[in-house]
Amino acid sequence: MDGLSLYIHSPFCRKRCAYCSFVSYAGRESDIPAYTEALKTEIALRRIPGAEIKTLYFGGGTPSLIPANNLLDILTTIKEYYTLPEGAEITLEANPGTVDPEYFKALRASGVNRLSLGVQSLDDAELALLGRMHSSDAALEAIDQAKKAGFDNISADFIYGIPGRTPGIWEAMLRKIVELGVQHISLYGLTLEEDTPMFERVKRGEIAAPNQDATASEYETAEEILADYGYRQYEISNWSLPGFESRHNLACWERMPYIGLGVAAHSFVDSRRIANTSDLDEYLGCLKAGGLPTQTVEIIDGPGALSEALFLGLRLNRGVAAGDIQSQFGIDLYSRFSGEINELVSLGLLESNGAIIKLTPRGRLLGNEVFIRFLS
Ligand code: SF4
Known part of the structure; x- marks a missing residue:
């Protein structure tokens, strides 16, 4: 990898x-x-x-x-x-x-x-x-x-x-x-x-x-x-x-793979989000016994992965390109989210040039209002 x-x-x-x-x-x-x-x-x-x-x-x-x-x-x-x-x-x-x-x-x-x-x-x-x-x-x-x-x-x-x-x-x-x-x-x-x-x-x-x-x-x-x-x-x-x-x-x-090590660390590999225990003693005990300190494993795919790509991508000033969403998920961003995008643009929280959507300065102040619209 x-x-x-x-x-x-x-x-x-x-x-x-x-x-x-x-x-x-x-x-x-x-x-x-x-x-x-x-x-x-x-x-x-x-x-x-x-x-x-x-x-x-x-x-x-x-x-x-x-x-x-x-x-x-x-x-x-x-x-x-x-x-x-x-x-x-x-x-x-x-x-x-x-x-x-x-x-x-x-x-x-x-x-x-x-x-x-x-x-x-x-x-x-x-x-x-x-x-x-x-x-x-x-x-x-x-x-x-x-x-x-x-x-x-x-x-x-x-x-x-x-x-x-x-x-x-x-x-x-x-x-x-x-x-x-x-x-x-x-x-x-x-x-x-x-x-x-x-x-x-x-x-x-x-x-x-x-x-x-x-x-x-x-x-x-x-x-x-x-x-x-x-x-x-x-x-x-x-x-x-x-x-x-x-x-x-x-x-x-950008949802690239990462491995998190240590108490409460998270990993993201092969669409799986793995969370370690948050308890220091449990962490130490697990590893001492040669076991992994995993607490939860969540598969992030389909609509969940799409939502994540949108709200993480929108945090970035360069925004989210419709072409990237098409190539990663086979979805036309503007058709799938036409209602949400139009509403957020009219509220002055999002700007769009037909190929990229991104937060406006006001949208950066009220990011959560925007992200919630794209949650699956
Ligand atoms: S107590 Fe919390 S905020 Fe303060 S240094 Fe530690 S982790 Fe950071």
Whole structure:
């Protein structure tokens, strides 16, 4: 198989952020050596003989809590079972509060060539509200250290829609980050998830809930500022300088095959979506006994695959080409979805030139309203 992507999930975090609903474990760092061994076993069990890896992504959780020697061990095992060519994109998500110059140098030496830094904000009061473990200075320092260690493909994640933020604060932090020369920026709207400390604080009336108008306005401000600095938006939440799009994430949105390894990781191979257990102890126990940690397997074909191709494709700024849908599914997009397309165009959420449909700027703000129309 050509062009496989690998995703490795690291579920460890030093502390839980106030808004977090991801699968992550605080206070379990002593399990990292056992987790490394479990990952090595899973790499071997899920191998696809002869496959070449196009992109490799360490996500989390906080992958930068994994010591460099453990990462090297994982990479060495991957190379035992797969071809990992020189030009493969190898990304690691890093939390600014967990890194130092030596760590960055060790990452570069091991072959990691792209960093995704969880900056989230450059305002200390906001970082405290989010329950992040780093300060604004630590984030700026991490970018500087990464550049000095030789990273020339750095992404910074930010959160928009933080209660209490003024337009001036947001604009200033966007300008600051682009002037530091990061090549890629991801922006995620703050969502209030039940059972998080932030949700409870909002419920008790201690802090305001994210305001929809302010959230939309911050998104529009970001679109303008990033375009001014030469960043191109290529997906609802992602902007990059030309040539620095995340190849890994593009492969997922294009429904290319990927294997996910680790707690709560998902794979997509041969129309099957495989989900691993989200329970760290179950994961470790399964792999120790030599078994796969699979929790569910779902076949994604027919109408389900078509819906997925449409809503993932519409996330991309280039949109969905009717020709691609015809060749993949044997379906005429404009006949099959004429009602939906006409309605969404008249609402100003979708634009169409007769060959391609794509979200309008307003459609990007209200993406879920569009995607739901294409669900099977
Ligand atoms: S670092 Fe990320 S995964 Fe970990 S607790 Fe914070 S938001 Fe959740």
